[in-house]
Amino acid sequence: MGVDLGPLIKSRRQIRVEELHGKSVAIDAYNALYQFLAVIRGEAGEPLTDSKGRVTSHLSGLYYRTLNLLEKGVKPVYVFDGKPPELKAQEIENRIRQRESARAKYEEALKRGDLESARTYAALSARLRDYMVEDAKRLLEALGVPWVQAPSEGEAEAAYMAAKGYVWASVSQDYDSLLFGSPVLVRNLTISGRRKLPRKDVYVEVVPELIRLDEVLGELGLTREQLVDLGILIGTDFNPDGIRGVGPVKAYNYIKKYGRLENIAELASELSSIDYNAIRTIFLSPSVAEPGPLEWRPPDEGAVVEFLCREHDFSEERVLNALRRLKASAPARTETLDRWFG
DNA sequence: CACATGAA
DNA sequence: TTCATGTGG
Numbered sequence: 404m405g406v407d408l409g410p411l412i413k414s415r416r417q418i419r420v421e422e423l424h425g426k427s428v429a430i431d432a433y434n435a436l437y438q439f440l441a442v443i444r445g446e447a448g449e450p451l452t453d454s455k456g457r458v459t460s461h462l463s464g465l466y467y468r469t470l471n472l473l474e475k476g477v478k479p480v481y482v483f484d485g486k487p488p489e490l491k492a493q494e495i496e497n498r499i500r501q502r503e504s505a506r507a508k509y510e511e512a513l514k515r516g517d518l519e520s521a522r523t524y525a526a527l528s529a530r531l532r533d534y535m536v537e538d539a540k541r542l543l544e545a546l547g548v549p550w551v552q553a554p555s556e557g558e559a560e561a562a563y564m565a566a567k568g569y570v571w572a573s574v575s576q577d578y579d580s581l582l583f584g585s586p587v588l589v590r591n592l593t594i595s596g597r598r599k600l601p602r603k604d605v606y607v608e609v610v611p612e613l614i615r616l617d618e619v620l621g622e623l624g625l626t627r628e629q630l631v632d633l634g635i636l637i638g639t640d641f642n643p644d645g646i647r648g649v650g651p652v653k654a655y656n657y658i659k660k661y662g663r664l665e666n667i668a669e670l671a672s673e674l675s676s677i678d679y680n681a682i683r684t685i686f687l688s689p690s691v692a693e694p695g696p697l698e699w700r701p702p703d704e705g706a707v708v709e710f711l712c713r714e715h716d717f718s719e720e721r722v723l724n725a726l727r728r729l730k731a732s733a734p735a736r737t738e739t740l741d742r743w744f745g
Numbered sequence: 746c747a748c749a750t751g752a753a
Numbered sequence: 754t755t756c757a758t759g760t761g762g
Contacts, residue, residue: 439746443746443747443761445760445761446759451761451762452762453762454762457762459761459762463746463747463748463761464747466747467746467747468746594746594747715762717761718761718762721748721749724748
């Protein structure tokens with residue numbers, strides 16, 4: 404789930420996607436694909452599939468959103484997770500349990516004909532399979548959009564790329580990127596701005612927002628090391644339970660008062676069961692790799708149609724229409740592709 | 746989530 | 754143009 408820094412962060416600025424024109428962004432691929440997979444579903448919560456039963460929800464979302472970003476002059480690079488740190492085992496186990504519980508509730512809801520609940524629980528039980536990740540990478544290749552394989556956490560790699568200036572920002576719904584040191588984080592990078600609130604027939608406007616690490620640290624009066632300690636008190640993927648009874652506000656007060664975990668005497672006992680030095684290392688010296696040169700090429704129309712339409716039964720009309728829109732917005736052929744894509 | 750369509 | 758609704762695969 405990521406660390407719950409939301410309530411503490413006031414320095415967030417709403418932006419329009421157009422403001423990212425000409426900028427490259429490193430997108431947490433797992434985060435994006437999972438959201439597509441969870442939310443792009445039929446009436447009873449079933450995912451979109453091709454005629455062979457392979458799930459395609461994530462491909463639909465990835466395709467249209469990526470083309471939209473390119474159309475607006477944004478250069479995306481997708482960053483895929485590698486091997487998770489050992490300390491993530493508990494979190495991974497929790498997620499599996501939650502998915503299984505949701506799947507049971509999904510089946511119950513279906514049985515009693517409660518489609519709305521079925522849809523909710525279907526989303527919660529969604530699981531991103533290896534073949535779905537492979538398909539996503541193949542689609543990106545056909546689109547001429549680069550992707551990077553992280554050695555470990557995708558968010559860490561994306562943060563590294565942003566910190567090094569390889570990309571302008573990292574993109575994720577989670578705040579972990581900030582702990583990993585991403586100087587700029589973009590959340591809610593969506594095109595259509597309306598989202599339905601769960602359990603209510605109410606729609607809220609969801610606008611992309613920009614968060615700068617230096618502003619967050621400045622406003623909170625913390626160093627990044629302290630922000631990581633704060634995260635550990637709240638709970639991270641590497642200590643999902645955090646400290647009992649400590650949420651964002653109390654955690655912040657502790658860090659402001661005591662400076663670092665070692666100095667919080669009243670939590671010494673609780674903290675003794677957390678390997679917080681290892682967690683600090685994961686965030687402050689994460690396992691990352693040099694990503695290699697990032698290159699954006701024009702989409703290979705034939706490859707896109709072959710993959711989406713021939714292999715996965717997408718509508719050729721829709722697929723080509725989306726490609727046409729990108730071409731219409733693309734620079735004149737005479738202009739170097741570098742101007743837009745490089 | 747994003748697209749297509751028809752109504753306002 | 755905006756908005757609500759149904760569908761995509």
